[in-house]
Amino acid sequence: MSSETKDEEVKPVIGLYGLAVMGQNLALNIASKGFPIAVCNRSPAKIDVTVQRAKDEGNLPLVGIPDLAEFVGALTKPRRVIILVKAGKPVDAVIEQLAEVMEVCIPTCPLLGVLLYTSLLPTHANQHARVVCALFSLVSLSLRTCLL
DSSP states (O other), rough: HHHHHHHHHHOOOOEEESHHHHHHHHHHHHHTTTEEEEEEEHEEEEHHHHHHHHHHHHHOOOEOOOOOHHHHTTSSSSEEEEEEEEHHHHHHHHHHHHHHSSSEEEEEEETTTTEEEEOOOOGGGGHHHHHHHHHHHHHHHHHHHOOO
């Protein structure tokens, strides 16, 4: 890939770690609303499946990155990562791994069982909250529309 093509690519505005059924579908839903997203998972095979689904569903703005440090580095700042893994020790393990590669890791809000973490300074919390709320509002609006 030429450097010109790399410069033209849009960096993901949010990342999602955990690509079981819910994680994969949430990532695709976010991408379908036009938000560039990066996905990561312990199992590279799930990343490949998700990337293929994004291509099949209209070449959605989704990129799969198996290396955790590269995954975090690919995100725009302030970096936002949705952690969607089994509750308990798996969440703690992912948080520990992310803390090693993110500048600052601050829990911002629990949302429908999803823990959202970000690398940002506390002074940017309100700006970050608005971005996240807008993102989830679009996704939930889409879900409500489909259910009506």
